[in-house]
Amino acid sequence: MKKSIQLNQDNLEQIGNHIPVPNYNRTSETADIVHIGVGGFHRSHLAYYVHLLKNSGEASSLCGIGLREGDQNLHDIFKKQDHLYTLMVKHPDGKIEPEIIGSIIDFKMGTTDPEAVISQMAHKNTRIVSLTITEGGYNFNPTTGEFNFDNPDIQHELRHPNDPKTVYGFLTAALKRRRDAGLPAFTIMSCDNIEHNGDMARKMLLAFAETQNPDLAKWIAKEVTFPNSMVDRITPVTTPADIDILAQNSGVQDAWPVTCEPFIQWVVEDKFSNGRPAFEKVGVQFVPDVGPYEKMKLRLLNAGHSVMGILGAIHGHPTINACVEDELFAKYLGAFLDEEATPILGPIIGIDLEDYKDSLLERFANPNIKDSVSRICSESSAKLPKFLIPTIQENLATGGCIKFATLVLAAWCYYSDKQADQNGEPLEIIDAMQDELHKAATATSSDPLAFIRQESLFGELAENERFATTYTDMIQELYKTSEVKKLMRSLL
The missing domain is CATH 3.40.50.720 (NAD(P)-binding Rossmann-like Domain)
Known part of the structure; x- marks a missing residue:
C-alpha cells in the first residue's frame, strides 16, 4: 500500500x-x-x-x-x-x-x-x-x-x-x-x-x-x-x-x-x-444545429437510463450494469430503443444509430461503473417529462408503439406509491416532487389514472384513450402481482 x-x-x-x-x-x-x-x-x-x-x-x-x-x-x-x-x-x-x-x-x-x-x-x-x-x-x-x-x-x-x-x-x-x-x-x-x-x-x-x-x-x-x-x-x-x-x-x-x-x-x-x-x-x-444530436441523446441514452432505473428499482436491481446483465432487462431496453425511441428520430449527420445504440448497451453494462439505480431515478419528475414522455406523445400522434415506455410510467407510479421494491425493501426516493408524487400514486386504488392526471408532468395523456387503456391494464396488473418482470415478458 x-x-x-x-x-x-x-x-x-x-x-x-x-x-x-x-x-x-x-x-x-x-x-x-x-x-x-x-x-x-x-x-x-x-x-x-x-x-x-x-x-x-x-x-x-x-x-x-x-x-x-x-x-x-x-x-x-x-x-x-x-x-x-x-x-x-x-x-x-x-x-x-x-x-x-x-x-x-x-x-x-x-x-x-x-x-x-x-x-x-x-x-x-x-x-x-x-x-x-x-x-x-x-x-x-x-x-x-x-x-x-x-x-x-x-x-x-x-x-x-x-x-x-x-x-x-x-x-x-x-x-x-x-x-x-x-x-x-x-x-x-x-x-x-x-x-x-x-x-x-x-x-x-x-x-x-x-x-x-x-x-x-x-x-x-x-x-x-x-x-x-x-x-x-x-x-x-x-x-x-x-x-x-x-x-x-x-x-x-x-x-x-x-x-x-x-x-x-x-x-x-x-x-x-x-x-x-x-x-x-x-x-x-x-x-450549426445541435438539435438532432440533443434529441438522439435524450431519447436514447437518458430515456434508456430511466427505463432501466425505474424498472430495475422495482425489481430490486441495485445498479444499471446489474440491470443490463439481466437478459430480460437488456432485451426490454433494446426493444424500447428500437421500436419506440428510434422511429421518432430524424436523420443525424455523422451518426449510425444502430452503432450508437449498441454502444449504449456496452456503456450501461460497464461493471466498473456501477451507476446506482437510485441516482438514475432521482428527480424523475424533472427528467421524464423531457426524456420519456415526449416519445410517448409523439408515438401516440403517429400511431407508433407506446407499450414499453408506458410500463415505465406505471412502474414509476408503483415506485412513488409503495416507496419499496417488489420484495418490500425500502427505496431511496430523491425528488423535489416526492410528496405530490406519493399523494397522487396512493389514489391509484380508487382511480387507476390518478398518477397520470398530474398535468404538470403528463400533460393530457390521461385523456388519450389508447394511452389510458394501455396504462390502466398495466397498473392494475402491476399492483395485483408486484412482479415487474412478468409484465416485461408479456410485452416482448
Whole structure:
C-alpha cells in the first residue's frame, strides 16, 4: 500500500511520480469561464475539456460557483485541496486511470458572498458563464414550458435585484453591471440534459429580466448568445470505496474524486458573444444545429437510463450494469430503443444509430461503473417529462408503439406509491416532487389514472384513450402481482 499524499498544489510534484498531474501553471491566472453547478458531471466533462486545453498550451481556466447551501461542502474541500481533484476513468475491463485535474482555479459561494459571485461574472476576463443546474434549476413549468414566477426566491429577486438567490438573479445582476461598464456580454452556455438547452436558458432568463428590468432585457436579447449543446459522459456518484481505492492504489488522499466512464462527447452550436476557447482542438464538435444530436441523446441514452432505473428499482436491481446483465432487462431496453425511441428520430449527420445504440448497451453494462439505480431515478419528475414522455406523445400522434415506455410510467407510479421494491425493501426516493408524487400514486386504488392526471408532468395523456387503456391494464396488473418482470415478458 502506498503512503497516502494529501492532494494540494504543494504536493503535485510528488503526486506526479504516481499519476498524471497538470503540466501548466495554475497560480497566476484569472478565470475566463465561470461555471454554476460544480457537480460530478461538470468535473468529468467541461472541466476535463478545459484541462485538456490547458495541457496543450491554451490559456483558459474555470471559476466554480455554488448557489445552494449543499455546495458548501465541496467549496470547503476545494479550498483545502487548492481546487484540485482526481478524475478516475473506469474501464469495462476493471482498469482505473486516475488523473489530477487543475482547470478549476477558484470556487465562490453565492449563498454567503453574493457580491463576489456577481463581481466574478462581471469581470472583464469572463467570456462564458456555463451551467449544470439540472433540469429543475431552469424554473419552468414542465407542461407549459413557461417561467415559474411563483417561486419565492424569484419573487424576492424581483423586489431586490441586488440580493440575488437564483441563477437568474445573479445573471441579470452581472449582465447589468457589464452593460453599465461598457463591457461586452458573456455567453451563457447550458451543459444540462434539456432539449434545446440554450434556447430554454434564453427564454427563461428573458422572461425573468423582462419583469425585473425591461431595458436590461432588451440588451440581453441583443447582446447575449445562448448556444445549444449536447453533453454526454456517465458520471456516477462518488463512493467512499472510490476514495479508498485512490488512496490505496495511487497514494492520493482526495476528499472528493470523480469517477466516470471512458466515453465522452460534446456537440455545441458555434455562437459565442465574446469569443471562446479552441475546444475543437480537444475533440469538441461544433455544428450549426445541435438539435438532432440533443434529441438522439435524450431519447436514447437518458430515456434508456430511466427505463432501466425505474424498472430495475422495482425489481430490486441495485445498479444499471446489474440491470443490463439481466437478459430480460437488456432485451426490454433494446426493444424500447428500437421500436419506440428510434422511429421518432430524424436523420443525424455523422451518426449510425444502430452503432450508437449498441454502444449504449456496452456503456450501461460497464461493471466498473456501477451507476446506482437510485441516482438514475432521482428527480424523475424533472427528467421524464423531457426524456420519456415526449416519445410517448409523439408515438401516440403517429400511431407508433407506446407499450414499453408506458410500463415505465406505471412502474414509476408503483415506485412513488409503495416507496419499496417488489420484495418490500425500502427505496431511496430523491425528488423535489416526492410528496405530490406519493399523494397522487396512493389514489391509484380508487382511480387507476390518478398518477397520470398530474398535468404538470403528463400533460393530457390521461385523456388519450389508447394511452389510458394501455396504462390502466398495466397498473392494475402491476399492483395485483408486484412482479415487474412478468409484465416485461408479456410485452416482448
